[in-house]
Each structure stands twice: as C-alpha cells, then as structure tokens.
Amino acid sequence: MSTKARVIIVGAGLAGMAAARSLTEHDVKVRIIDENPHPGGQLLRTIPAASRSTGLTREGPKRRGLALLSRLKSRRVEIHSQTQVVGSDGAGRVWVDSPRAPLQELSADRILLASGARETFLPFPGWTLPGVLSTGGAQLLIKGSGVLPAPEMVIAGSGPLPLALAREVLKYKGRITALLDESRLVDSLELLKLLPRQLPRLLQGIRLQGRLLRAGVLTRHQSRIIEARGDEQLAECTMAGLDSSGAPVPGSERTLRTPGLAVGCGLVPNIELGREMGCRAGYNQNKGGWVLLVSESQETSISGIYAAGEPTGIAGGNKALLEGEIAGLAIASSLKGRLSRKDRRRLARLRKRLKQELDFGAFLCRLARIPAAGYASIPKETIICRCEQIRLAEILESIHLGFSTMASVKKATRCGMGRCQGRTCAPILQEILMTHPDAASNGPAPLSVRSPVKPVALESLLEPKEGVR
Amino acid sequence: MANKTSDVLIIGGGVIGTATAYYLSRRKIRVVLLEKGELAGGTSGACDGLIFLQSKKSGLHLQMALKSQQLYQELAEQLPRSIHYQNKGGLVVMETEQDFKALQASVHTQQANGLEVDILDSRDLLAMEPHLSPKLLGASFSPLDSQVNPIAAAQALALGAQALGATILAGTEALDITRTSQGIDTVRTRQDRFQASIVVLAAGVQTPAIARMLGLEPPITPRRGQILVTESLPPLLGRCLLSARYLHAKYQTENGAGNQGGGVSMEQSESGNLLLGSTREFAGMNRRTTLSGLQTIARAAAGIIPALRDVQVIRSFAGLRPYTPDGFPILGRVPECPGLILAAGHEGDGIALAPITGRLIAELIADGVPSIPLDAFSYERFH
Ligand SMILES: Cc1cc2nc3c(=O)[nH]c(=O)nc-3n(C[C@H](O)[C@H](O)[C@H](O)COP(=O)(O)OP(=O)(O)OC[C@H]3O[C@@H](n4cnc5c(N)ncnc54)[C@H](O)[C@@H]3O)c2cc1C
Ligand SMILES: Cc1cc2nc3c(=O)[nH]c(=O)nc-3n(C[C@H](O)[C@H](O)[C@H](O)COP(=O)(O)OP(=O)(O)OC[C@H]3O[C@@H](n4cnc5c(N)ncnc54)[C@H](O)[C@@H]3O)c2cc1C
Numbered sequence: 001m002s003t004k005a006r007v008i009i010v011g012a013g014l015a016g017m018a019a020a021r022s023l024t025e026h027d028v029k030v031r032i033i034d035e036n037p038h039p040g041g042q043l044l045r046t047i048p049a050a051s052r053s054t055g056l057t058r059e060g061p062k063r064r065g066l067a068l069l070s071r072l073k074s075r076r077v078e079i080h081s082q083t084q085v086v087g088s089d090g091a092g093r094v095w096v097d098s099p100r101a102p103l104q105e106l107s108a109d110r111i112l113l114a115s116g117a118r119e120t121f122l123p124f125p126g127w128t129l130p131g132v133l134s135t136g137g138a139q140l141l142i143k144g145s146g147v148l149p150a151p152e153m154v155i156a157g158s159g160p161l162p163l164a165l166a167r168e169v170l171k172y173k174g175r176i177t178a179l180l181d182e183s184r185l186v187d188s189l190e191l192l193k194l195l196p197r198q199l200p201r202l203l204q205g206i207r208l209q210g211r212l213l214r215a216g217v218l219t220r221h222q223s224r225i226i227e228a229r230g231d232e233q234l235a236e237c238t239m240a241g242l243d244s245s246g247a248p249v250p251g252s253e254r255t256l257r258t259p260g261l262a263v264g265c266g267l268v269p270n271i272e273l274g275r276e277m278g279c280r281a282g283y284n285q286n287k288g289g290w291v292l293l294v295s296e297s298q299e300t301s302i303s304g305i306y307a308a309g310e311p312t313g314i315a316g317g318n319k320a321l322l323e324g325e326i327a328g329l330a331i332a333s334s335l336k337g338r339l340s341r342k343d344r345r346r347l348a349r350l351r352k353r354l355k356q357e358l359d360f361g362a363f364l365c366r367l368a369r370i371p372a373a374g375y376a377s378i379p380k381e382t383i384i385c386r387c388e389q390i391r392l393a394e395i396l397e398s399i400h401l402g403f404s405t406m407a408s409v410k411k412a413t414r415c416g417m418g419r420c421q422g423r424t425c426a427p428i429l430q431e432i433l434m435t436h437p438d439a440a441s442n443g444p445a446p447l448s449v450r451s452p453v454k455p456v457a458l459e460s461l462l463e464p465k466e467g468v469r
Numbered sequence: 470m471a472n473k474t475s476d477v478l479i480i481g482g483g484v485i486g487t488a489t490a491y492y493l494s495r496r497k498i499r500v501v502l503l504e505k506g507e508l509a510g511g512t513s514g515a516c517d518g519l520i521f522l523q524s525k526k527s528g529l530h531l532q533m534a535l536k537s538q539q540l541y542q543e544l545a546e547q548l549p550r551s552i553h554y555q556n557k558g559g560l561v562v563m564e565t566e567q568d569f570k571a572l573q574a575s576v577h578t579q580q581a582n583g584l585e586v587d588i589l590d591s592r593d594l595l596a597m598e599p600h601l602s603p604k605l606l607g608a609s610f611s612p613l614d615s616q617v618n619p620i621a622a623a624q625a626l627a628l629g630a631q632a633l634g635a636t637i638l639a640g641t642e643a644l645d646i647t648r649t650s651q652g653i654d655t656v657r658t659r660q661d662r663f664q665a666s667i668v669v670l671a672a673g674v675q676t677p678a679i680a681r682m683l684g685l686e687p688p689i690t691p692r693r694g695q696i697l698v699t700e701s702l703p704p705l706l707g708r709c710l711l712s713a714r715y716l717h718a719k720y721q722t723e724n725g726a727g728n729q730g731g732g733v734s735m736e737q738s739e740s741g742n743l744l745l746g747s748t749r750e751f752a753g754m755n756r757r758t759t760l761s762g763l764q765t766i767a768r769a770a771a772g773i774i775p776a777l778r779d780v781q782v783i784r785s786f787a788g789l790r791p792y793t794p795d796g797f798p799i800l801g802r803v804p805e806c807p808g809l810i811l812a813a814g815h816e817g818d819g820i821a822l823a824p825i826t827g828r829l830i831a832e833l834i835a836d837g838v839p840s841i842p843l844d845a846f847s848y849e850r851f852h
Binding site for chain 1: 506507508509510514550620624628631637639640697699700701740757758759760763764766767768770771777778779780781782783784785786
C-alpha cells in the first residue's frame, strides 16, 4: 500500500460504499479498508455467496448495497479486505494492519469512519455457555456455511435482529422452540406514527409475522431468558414474563429444553476508533448509546475526519446509505471546492430523507432498549466481563467501596481490561452503573480507548514502518 | 461552599498521595486527600509495578528501596484489599559484551551496599527462564526484586487510610491554593474550601502547576513511557525482567539513544498479561502512544523472548514519569513556604518508593524528624 491516498474510508459497509461512490463520481481517489473477507459490511455478509454474485434479493438496502458493490468493482475502487485500522497518531495518520505486512502508518487528506455497529446484550447466568450465541452470530453462521447452529432454537432479545434470525432459521428448515421479545406488542405500533413514510417497513414486518405464524411460531412479548444451564454445553434455559417495568415476574418462570439459544438486545455504535483519534462523542439513548458527534456535513469534532452510518447513531441501512452519500459529497466539496447546483440540490434532498430515517432510528432504539429494571434484576453471580470473567457481585462490591465510575470500576475489578477491551461489557457496565444510586450520579461515561483498538500480532510491530511493501 | 478542616490535606491520589494518607492515618493524624479524577488515574495507573532493587543507585536510593520492599510485604498483609504483591525475584539480562562489563561492575557495588544479587551465565538463565532467547549472555539476579499491581496498591492504600479515618475525595480537584506568611491558607475546590495546618503536594507531573500558585518552581518535567499489553498468556516469564540497556536508558537525561537504544522491561501480571515497556521521552503532557515507540518496544521484547512474536497485543498506553534533573524525588518541607510538604518527582521509581515515601512524610509530620534524613531530597537543592 502506498502511504498516501486522498480519502481513506474505514469500513466497506453501506455507508462506506455509498461515500466511495459519490467520491469516485467526483474523481476523488479513495481507499477503502475493511476487516472482513468480503466488502459489503454487516448487511451483505448475511447474503449467501451465491446470490451475492447474482444480485437476487428483494430487500431495499441489500439490493442497493449489491448494486453499489458492483459499481465500485467496475470502477476499480481500491478495497483492502481483511485489513484493519487499529489506531492513529492523533494527527490524521492511521495505523493499518493487514495480513502478511507489518503495521503501516498511512495518511490521507480526509478520513471517513464508517465502522458500523455491534450487538449488545442483557447478561444472564449461563450466557457464556457453548450453545448460546448472539443473534447476529447465529445469522452469520447460517448464511455463511448454510448450516443451523442447532436443529431447534430458542431466540430471544429485543429489536429487529431476533425476528430476522427467526426468518432465517425457518428458511433453513430449523425449528423454533420459542421466540421471545422484551418489548410490549404496543411498542411496535409506535411505528404507525411514522406513517406513511414507513409503510414498506410496516408491511414487511407484517409479512414476516405472518410467515412465522404459519410456521406455528408466536412471538411472546414481554418475556426474557433469565438463565441458561448445561454441563459444558447448553441443555436448557429458563424464560420468564416481565412486568411493566421490565423486571421478571416471580412465579412466571418456565423451563425450555433446547440445544441452541440465540440472544441479542439491539446494537451499539462502533466508535472506538473515532474516540482513539480524539473525536467527540455524546450519549444518546435514541441513537443506541455513545455516538460520534457530527456536523450537517458528517464531519466530526476533528477537522478532516468524518463519520457515517451506525457510528453516528443506530438507524439501519437506509440511514447508512444516506449518510455515506452525504459524507462523500461533503468531502468532495471540501477537496474540490463548491459543488455543482445539481449536487447541492441532491444534498438537500438527502438531508431531508435523512431526517425521516433518524426518526425511524429513534423508534428502533426505543424498541430495542432494555429498561433499567432489566439491568437491575441481573443475578449477582452473572458474568458481566466475559474476557476477564468478572461477575456482577465484584462490580457491586467495587461500587460499595466507593469505586463507582466506569474508570474506577474497571481499575478495581478488571472489567473491560481483557482481550476485547470492553467492546462487549462496557455498554452493559454503563447501564448497570446507571441503575445504581451510588453510581448513577456520575452520569454516563465511556471507557478510555487506546490503540490498538483491535488486537494485533506483536510480529506486525517488528518491521520498520516506512515505505511500500 | 463549606469550610472543611483536617490536620493534613494531601493533593494527589496516586501511589505517593495514598501511601502518605495511609501512614499518616496510622499515626492517628486526620487526613483529607483530594484527587481530581480517579485514584491512580495519573501516572500510577499507567506504569509497570516493578519494585526493582537492582535498578536503584547505590547509596540512599537503594537503602530507601530496600526499606520500601519490606514495607510492601507488610502492606500486603495489612491492607483491606489485595495489592497483588509478588516477590518473584528479578533479572537484568545482558545482550552484549558491553552490557556484561557494565553490569559486572554495578553488581559488585550493589553487593558491597548489601543487596543480595548474583550473576547468572546463559545456561543458568535458561534453566531459570526457559522462554528467554538462548542468545542472551546472562543476567544478574536478585531474589528481592518484586512486583505489585500499582492500581490495586493505590486503591488499597486509600481504603486502608479510609478505614483508619481518612477522608478520600476522588473527583475533587484542587483549583486554587493561597498562603499567608505563616503558612498555607486555603485550598479551594469547585464545591468547598479546605483548611489544614499542613498541605502535602503529591500531584506527580502536575505538582509544578500547583506549586506555582505558591510561588515555587519544583523542576519536575513529564518523561513519557509507553507500554504494550499482550493478551493473557500461560506462564512465559516467572520473574520481573529488565534489559541492561534499559537501565542505561533510565539514567540518561536526553531523548535519543535512551529511547531508541532498545531496552525493555517485562512483567507478567497475575492475570497472565505481559506488560512490555517502556520508552523514555520528553513529549510534554502528551499521553498518546506512537507507532515508533511501540515498534521499539516490540523489537526489544521479541529479542529477549522470541515466542512473543506470535502473541496478540491488546492495548498500549503511556504514562508520564515525574522526572527531576538528578533522578531523585523532592521530599520534605520547603523553608520559604511554611506548612507545605512536597512529595513528588519519583521518575521511574514511584511505585517502588511509595511506601517509604509515605512513611517518611508521616514521620516528618508526626515526629518532626524522619527515620531517614531527607536532606538529599530537598527542594532547595535545585534553587
Ligand atoms: C451483528 C449484526 C447483524 C445485523 N443484521 C441485520 C439484518 O439481518 N438485517 C438488517 O437490515 N440489518 C442488520 N444489521 C444492521 C446493518 O448492519 C446496518 O443497518 C447497516 O448495514 C449499517 O451499515 P454501516 O455501513 O453503517 O455498517 P456496517 O455494515 O456494519 O459496515 C461497517 C464495516 O466496517 C468494518 N470495520 C469496523 N471497524 C473497522 C476497522 N477498525 N478496520 C477495518 N474495518 C472495520 C466492519 O467489519 C464492517 O464491515 C445488523 C447489524 C449487526 C451488527
Ligand atoms: C511507563 C512507566 C513505567 C513505570 N514503571 C515503574 C516501575 O516498574 N516501578 C516503579 O517504581 N515506578 C515505575 N514508574 C514510575 C511511577 O509510575 C511513578 O513514579 C509514580 O506513579 C508517581 O506517582 P505519583 O503519586 O507521584 O503521581 P501520580 O500517580 O501521577 O499521582 C498524582 C495524582 O495527582 C492528581 N492531581 C493532579 N493535580 C491535582 C489537583 N489540582 N487536585 C487534585 N488532584 C490532582 C492526579 O490526577 C494524579 O492522580 C513507571 C512510570 C511509567 C510512566
């Protein structure tokens, strides 16, 4: 890789690809860096390889993603797969880790962070047992290898991912023992307020529910898995009904025997790289928690660094496409001067549509959000930090001793100090602290981020950094 | 705004401030400690935890370190929470003939100064630490060198002090400090005003910023050290380790050779992570890590434990050593400012020297004279 490109885009998801397209249209040379084996991000990852090439899919964002991808390929846009951006020098140069080459420091005139999102969870005793998966992970397994994680599955959580997984399980002839959803049925009806714009989504949801019903699967609302058990491997789990605050109702427990359980409670933005670079972040429950703060041009608090898609707030594929396109145009105009009148009109249209998608995002986030009573009812013996095996009891003890901020709990317990550096447990820890009277007054605060934001082999630090390899 | 009083007010919740709070509280002196962020949120939370006696200069420095190591053994028993103290012994490994000569000379003086230390040849070294590179020429070994978790130590010292009656206020920044001709008048925070007959300034690299409000200029400058953290690994290294070149860098005052010379320190924590460190650079208050810094450390570490090439690095961080021109801390009263005691400037030895520092300051306050004279560490030596 040569050390200089005009624009580096981190993430080849919908947002990154949409930005690359509008930049390429304006003759700006871009370089996309993505850690996955194939470009396309989370959404296209779940399209089986076969239909990826034929482009046969009906869903809007997926179809548009595939079209973007073939467009970028025909334009020979530089895409580096299986390559990670793991840090920066804090002054606009990024550290790039690619297979078979040492870490390189690359510079660009502009950087776009389009690093997507990840799932979050409400921990319960047994959630670390083999056989318990995330809804996204299960989906990937099915699409990637065409096999079901287990012939029978319990699926539980909140937000749209459990439903999307259920559809896949049925498609692959699996059985669904139970489909549980945290929310109340009426919560979903809030979507009606966003009509008529969201009519297609409403219809899509209704069609999906119909398909599930025909297969004999009824979504049980206001219920949750509160424990999973098994020797070394999942064998059974306990479900419970929830009261109106979101706490399990005593006496409502039922045991479900199942070899497979998938759970997920919505998404949180991947903002670690942005924070490492010094971009300002803000906490917003309607956007999925901590997000990178951006201007109308998608520029972060650091001049020259932009963000688009899930890192600025969870709202699904359409929003990622729109923000990517907006960022692409904004970057092009910042590099090339004033946009044409046509492009300015296009920007105005995109921004208007973005507003509608942001409303939908807020609906999604409210729907997926676990209420405080959910976190407050986690049993003490539950593991919160999977990497370091830290249990809730240790966190509560730390709060009791007076170590009640995110940073001091981390210092006192090692929660978040492990291999994943808090990617999984930090959002959970934060919610737990906010339910605790002694800790809540500190307000939300993210854990500190340091490079490498993803693990790298020590070997990749061994060679000198300069030059093309 | 409330007025709060105590016998002693400590500014700074790193290892030095918390150790001082603990030893003062043991003497039944009423202490309030102010920490602007988290306990161990400064340098004491961004460093190694080596109590490395072999790295101390012979004389008073070594004498203090020896005493401190004993105090750590007691603290491990006394404090209400574990400080992860481990008396593992420590190695200074030699990579070149030049290292060998230099180390031989220093081992002789250390032995003469009462430190238990021996030279191992390459065979003995490999028998002791089988993962080390067979290319190493040997090492010096002292069974006294130890390791502690500095974050746990600061938190446990604070809890210990608290249990004895101290008030520990994290998230409380000393914003302003005023004096009269008799002594310190008031220390103001956002919410309150604090008054005490003695103020101990233990604010690490931020000490000069506060001292300046009193018209003092302690020559403490930040000297950055970067560290790499590996994933948790099965036991790879049973002892604490420094390379001879690292020791050389430690006592160099310039940037350059010291930093790029390739020295390294290593310790494997109880959780199995290896801490690989650390550079020595003057970069102001900048706490970022740099690619060239991390590469320097990785190269040096892989030269000593070849198997490290294949392990994963999960984090890096940098801390700011409170450096003074002669490498020694500034401890004790300041004649031109009655009521003030300085306890800062420990450069790369603050963890090792924290207990003895806290203890001597407590003795100074409670008894008037400390059991080890502090003249060599006076503020006036620079003025
Ligand atoms: C687990 C999961 C499952 C999902 N399933 C569905 C679904 O079934 N249906 C649906 O409609 N929506 C689904 N979504 C939501 C969907 O991903 C988003 O709506 C949309 O794709 C967001 O696009 P994006 O470009 O913002 O992010 P993404 O598509 O996530 O793209 C971001 C890309 O950046 C890469 N990346 C991140 N950090 C780095 C780095 N440091 N270096 C290099 N590369 C990096 C990521 O690996 C990813 O490829 C899912 C999301 C997740 C997290
Ligand atoms: C990379 C590295 C490796 C090291 N390895 C070792 C080692 O192995 N062994 C060893 O002995 N030493 C080591 N050291 C040195 C050691 O870390 C320091 O000497 C020691 O931590 C200094 O402690 P301190 O309490 O003086 O400073 P700090 O820990 O920085 O504490 C000062 C505190 O004062 C607070 N403060 C500042 N201003 C205010 C204010 N206005 N109001 C309230 N509070 C304030 C700060 O927030 C901070 O928490 C290492 C250092 C580095 C950087």
